Amino acid sequence: MHRIRIMTDSTSDLPDSFVQEHHIAVIPLYVNFNDRVFRDGVDLNPEQLYQTVAETDVFPKTSSPSPSDFLARFTPAIEAGDDILFIGISSRLSSTIQNARIAASEFEDHRIEVIDSLNLSAGIGILVMKAVMLLQEESLSLSQLADRIRTLVPKVRTYFAVDTLEYLHRGGRCSAMENLVGSMLRIRPILEVVEGQIIVNRKVRGKREKLMNEMLELFRHDHPYIVASPVVVNQSMCAEDAQKLSQQILDLMPEATITLTQAGCVICSHCGPKTFSIVFLRP
Template sequence: MSNIKLFADSTCDLPLSEIKKMDIDIIPLIVTFGDDAYKEGTEINTKDLFRLVKEKNMLPKTSAPSPADFYNAFKPYVDAGKTIIYLGLSSKVSTTLQNAKLAAENLNTDSIIIIDSLSLCVGTGALIRQAYNYISSGMPLDEIIYNIQKNIANYKLYFTVETLDYLHMGGRCSSTEALFGKMLNIKPIISMCVDGLDVWKKTRGKKKAINLMIEEIILDKDNILNDEIHVGCTVGNEEERSLLKKQITELTGITKFQDYIIGCVISSHCGEGTLGLGYLLNEELIKNG
């Protein structure tokens, strides 16, 4: 049995069955409507989120777990002599990673390794799956860390939204942008990279947005690790996700997919109808020594 304990936070959006199978401890982010605070994944799900947004005509606030939350989660494993690897939500979009580092400092140990995924949702989930595979294979700790960092640098993630309403309500686009975006059916494609979130391209109509994301897969298809695509959608949008997978298979021959339902925190910023995909570029994993 490995002496390494793998941690993630709730924005990795891994299915519960996978979390249990890989024995990953999940630190939940917080979703707050007024005076009511909920832990993502255990006290609120995405269906609840969308219902409350409609009922209250407001977006929730989202917040990182506190340093105390991380401290209390890490401490039993530190006391048991375990080495902890926490692979967390991008530091470019949240203070979650910073709070994990504060907890590690307060525990005064070098057995906690905090790694910035520089990603979210399907991207972080995919990186965690790879980390689990390295740990399960018995790979030495320094090689695990090295290869995780290589994967982070070689991950591509794109998603598009159905409506700009959530981005507007969350202050991420102006009322003018939202209005003209709705009138002209503008769909931004947002990329997640090592520098953070960015609008990669804009197009008229969601079908064109999806086609542009697939075109990027076609360009990279001979260099995709394990010929595997990670696809995510907001709850209620599973049929569109299935159609996306079918298109990818028809145009690239790729048949291996990992499915995700986008969780509360990310959904609260992107809204219903969000659809995304990601994949790891295949770069030889170099072992030290």
């Protein structure tokens, strides 16, 4: 049985320490500022992204890795004798999965499994974490591991709170009127990933503390059904809020294993600063 190499894309927002420890291959998406193109997490970090927006008033656009990008990462692993499990951003949000499948079709059957996470950010990352855990606990073939991860895809719950509508507006995910009214009334949405797409779960008006309380209430509602390990709290430029939220989760669920992560440039491009999320699995 071949060794299994786990790969993902840069929107999975995994901690660098986890990526390095478990030899996860991360394939970057692209962030574009007019004619300048950067690889997410390679040529550009979130601090630089927000600084560029502040200095130029140009908002970034994002694009997927091409099939040739995937071929460049798949080929050395296959030639080294590895099988590949790739878990990527929702096919309903990006062409990343489609391009990965095009590249995978260039190799013999059963050497590469491409899994559509139907999620984004830490919602992908939590599936990667579970894949690593399963390989540590059991001796699985590639197809067995892929089947196990696919059964988890609909069990991932991803909620994220956005502090400003400006990035969603510039990215085409809310209208100019929604952005104007939301800004005037200080409305901050809590978004949810459902069947691979982003929907508004609720709109919170008022102080940021209320937004955090509403996020915690969503977790409290699901608490009886949550798998304790892992729970992921992801953030963009609001580390203190993420720490506070993590402690509140532990107060509710002391047995939880919480992983703190930072959003990468692609997620930051669409959600903006001071975004935070809670991701967990239901049985």
